[in-house]
Amino acid sequence: MASAAASSCSSISMMFLTHSCASTSSTAHRLLPPGCLRRRLHCHPLQRGPTYLRCLTFHSSAAAPSLPHVVFPHASLTTGTNTKVIDGKAVSKQIRDEITAEVSRMKEAIGVIPGLAVILVGDRKDSATYVRNKKKACESVGINSLEVHLAEDSTEEEVLKHISGYNDDPSVHGILVQLPLPSHMNEQNVLNAVRIEKDVDGFHPLNIGRLAMRGREPLFVPCTPKGCIELLHRHGISIKGKRAVVIGRSNIVGMPAALLLQREDATVTVVHSRTNNPEEIIKQADIIISAVGQPNMVRGSWIKTGAVIIDVGINPVEDPNSPRGYRLVGDVCYEEAVEVASAVTPVPGGVGPMTIAMLLQNTLISAKRMHNFE
Amino acid sequence: MASAAASSCSSISMMFLTHSCASTSSTAHRLLPPGCLRRRLHCHPLQRGPTYLRCLTFHSSAAAPSLPHVVFPHASLTTGTNTKVIDGKAVSKQIRDEITAEVSRMKEAIGVIPGLAVILVGDRKDSATYVRNKKKACESVGINSLEVHLAEDSTEEEVLKHISGYNDDPSVHGILVQLPLPSHMNEQNVLNAVRIEKDVDGFHPLNIGRLAMRGREPLFVPCTPKGCIELLHRHGISIKGKRAVVIGRSNIVGMPAALLLQREDATVTVVHSRTNNPEEIIKQADIIISAVGQPNMVRGSWIKTGAVIIDVGINPVEDPNSPRGYRLVGDVCYEEAVEVASAVTPVPGGVGPMTIAMLLQNTLISAKRMHNFE
Incomplete structure (x- = not known):
């Protein structure tokens, strides 16, 4: 069947x-x-x-029949002739070093240390891991990290009270509400309560509106798409006049990535779940940013020779050879992509490390703006 | 030479x-x-x-040599076999009739008449004409029209004072600042002063942000792009899954038109001044919305057979046969477009009449929302 x-x-x-x-x-x-x-x-x-x-x-x-033990070949980190691996780890390290230096300079000059407050609600393990990683990252660059952890059955009012406290706290320059929130809370209400000057995630509609409009500047650019563009910049990949295809139209990645590419004068097409013949459109792209969360969806045959690929997808697939029983792959089939692309981000080690680096950068930007520190 | x-x-x-x-x-x-x-x-x-x-x-x-008297053929309103003319005049008439009925129903039910306030600064003839037309349109559907006309040398503070007054006036449901403002004023400051609940133009970045985001709803959709989509809807032209190309990326038309098409599940590409080979991309489109202000730029050979064309351009070109010495043409070469397109808006009489109809509709929506009238 x-x-x-x-x-x-x-x-x-x-x-x-x-x-x-x-x-x-x-x-x-x-x-x-x-x-x-x-x-x-x-x-x-x-x-x-x-x-x-x-x-x-x-x-x-569902106690379905057991899976056969099949070996999944690991994504090779070798590339086709002349294909450049866009190393997000190295770039994010470089950016963190720059942030460390700036945080130190600011502290010495005006005695201010940037502060990031994270609100975590409930007991999701993945959320707890993300928050722990953010805290570690803050510490590594000298940013103060504040955290409140509320119980799963907290009320929306309790969350709002904490946001309000951080909004008024002059030592806090960035506020991040870890998503998803428990289902009894209205995510939109909660996110809207964060003062736009401290919205380091950049998800406030006023920020997105400014991102979309020519002649306006957002206070913060959302971290993951900002990381994608930063990878292109730091690898000397020009965007102006290029055909770019963004796969996925989420508020968090796809949509703001498309707006950012357009701000840099790319000709942008957004491919999504209702697109007919996505491969035909993707094949025209000089730059592909994929953010759909579908393992190995974009095949080598969908990629124009010489295209640059930024793969935002981090998808776990079963791998009995791995100690965890799974491994991570991107939205783009890496082994095939390296044969045709001119540059490609690996998964993991591509966009992933950039997101936290951009969060730290946004927190620093916020602190500098609040204290008029250049 | x-x-x-x-x-x-x-x-x-x-x-x-x-x-x-x-x-x-x-x-x-x-x-x-x-x-x-x-x-x-x-x-x-x-x-x-x-x-x-x-x-x-x-x-x-500049007292350059006089132009030779050359006859410009008028854009023929005949079309190729089966090509549909999208009649903006007729659609806008229908919408105005609907608004008239709703305004009357609202007045009878709760005694409220929607009110639109227009602020005009300076002596530009074209702006005065636009404001006069808006006033007339309001009267024709029973919407109250308020107007303040300030001198060219007014201060920004005077304009802001009037906006503040209209913001607080419960009989005003929409505020429109006629652009362009004199050069000594900061347009962004002035526009930002309009209360978002009365921003019937829909240009506030918070509105644009909500338009861009999935799961969010703008309070108002900008009038001209809203008119474009309304023309497609009222002619039974489906948008979902279609390839759409928007030519031009202005804050007023191109950008919000692209966001609207994407909200309706089209696969959208924005073509602009930095796009290489625009004709190749345009030729792939099932739906073309052109808003660049370049007379007859899009040629018949750029259009896919059966495409639908919404032409926002209203460009004056010399015409000694016209009493005014010029006539209006679109961005799309109409005579050629009708030979290949399945449907096309004429210029004038296409998108133009829709813009004011959508302004009236936004004012009605605002009044209904403020008074919880369904």
């Missing part, structure tokens, strides 16, 4: 069957339990469907 | 020499004084260069 369904599918859908992009669909059939396979087959490639990790969760909780 | 310059130009630049899209460039050479010709030749097609009307002004004020 799986084969019949597969044969009626377009080649676009087919690729979701494979989690190593080099493997064939027949191999892929062996990798997935039938329920999982069906869910993939009926999913448009750009829809924000369940990730494979969720698929695994579904599988284990 | 003009010929030499012309021969070194690309075919894209060449078309600016012609103000009837059917005429040849050699004809065009005869239409323009040499100084004017040079200015055209070095201008990228999508740059907001001087319009031909400004060119005429330049010509007359």
Whole structure:
């Protein structure tokens, strides 16, 4: 039945069957339990469907047949001739060093230390990890890190009270509410309560509006898309006049990335879940920014020779050879991309490290602005 | 010398020499004084260069040689087989009738009449005409129209004082500052002073931000792009999944038009002055919205068979046969477009009448929202 369904599918859908992009669909059939396979087959490639990790969760909780032990080849970090690996770790290290120097200079000159406050609600392990990493990153560059951790059953009012406190606290220059919030809270109300001058995430609609408008400047640019553009800049990749395709239109990455590229005079197309023939459009791009959360969705054949690829996707796929049982891959099939692209970000080690670096940079910018420190 | 310059130009630049899209460039050479010709030749097609009307002004004020009397053929309102003319006059009439009925129902039910306040500064004839037309339009649907006309040498504080008064006036549901303001005023400061709940133009960055973000709703959608989408809706033209190209990225039309198309699930590309090979990209579009202010820029050969064209451009070109000495044409060469497009807006009579209809609609929406009237 799986084969019949597969044969009626377009080649676009087919690729979701494979989690190593080099493997064939027949191999892929062996990798997935039938329920999982069906869910993939009926999913448009750009829809924000369940990730494979969720698929695994579904599988284990539903006591589906056990997965065969198939070895997933690791994404090779070798590249095709002349293909440049855009090393996000190295760039983010460089940026953190610059921030460290600036934080130190500011402290010496005016006695002010930038401060970032993080509000965490509930017991999600992933959220706790993100918050811990942000705290560590702050410490590493000399930024003060404040944190409040509220219980899962806290009220919206409690969260708002803490935001209000940080809004009024002159030692806090940036406020970050870790998402997602528990479902009984109105995320929009909570985020809107953060003073725009401290909205280091850059998600306030006033910031986004300014980002969209010519002649206006946002107070903060959202961290992940800002990191993508910074990677291009620091690798000397020109944007002006280039055809750029952004895959995904989320408020957090895709949409602001498209606005940023357009501000830099690229000709931008946004490809999303309702786009027909995405591969045709993507193939025209000189610069691809992909942010859809679909493992290995963009194949080598979708990429124009010499294109530059910024892969925002961080997707866990099963890997019995890994101690954790899974490994991370991007939205773009790395092994195929390096054969055609002129430059490509690896996953992990590409955009990922840039996001926190940009958060630190936004906090520094905020502190400098509040204290008129140049 | 003009010929030499012309021969070194690309075919894209060449078309600016012609103000009837059917005429040849050699004809065009005869239409323009040499100084004017040079200015055209070095201008990228999508740059907001001087319009031909400004060119005429330049010509007359500089006492350049008189223009030869050449007859410009009028844009024919006939169309190719099966091409639909999108009649903005008829649609806007229908919308105004709907607004009239709603204004009357609201007045009867709760005794409230929507009110639009317009602030005009200075003596620009075109601005005075726009304001007069808006006033007339308000009257025609039963909306109260308030107006203040300040002298050219008024201070910014005086303008802000009037805005503040209208912000606090409960009989005013929409405030419109007629642009451009005199050069000694800061346009951004003035526009930002309008209460967002009364920003019927929809130009506030908070409105634009909400327009850009998924899951957010702007209080008002800017009138001209809203009119473009309304024309598509009322002609039963589906947007979802279509390739759309917006030509021009102004804050007033191009940018919000692109955001609106994307909200309706089109795959959108914005073409602008830095775009290479705009015709190649435009040729892929199922829907074209052009808003660059360049007469007859988009040629028939740039249009995919069956595309839908919304032409926002209203460009005056010389026409000695017209009593006014000029006539209006769009950004798209109408005579050629009707041969390939499935539907097209004429100029005038397309998008133009929709803008004021949408302003009236936004004022009605504002009054309804303020009084919780459904």
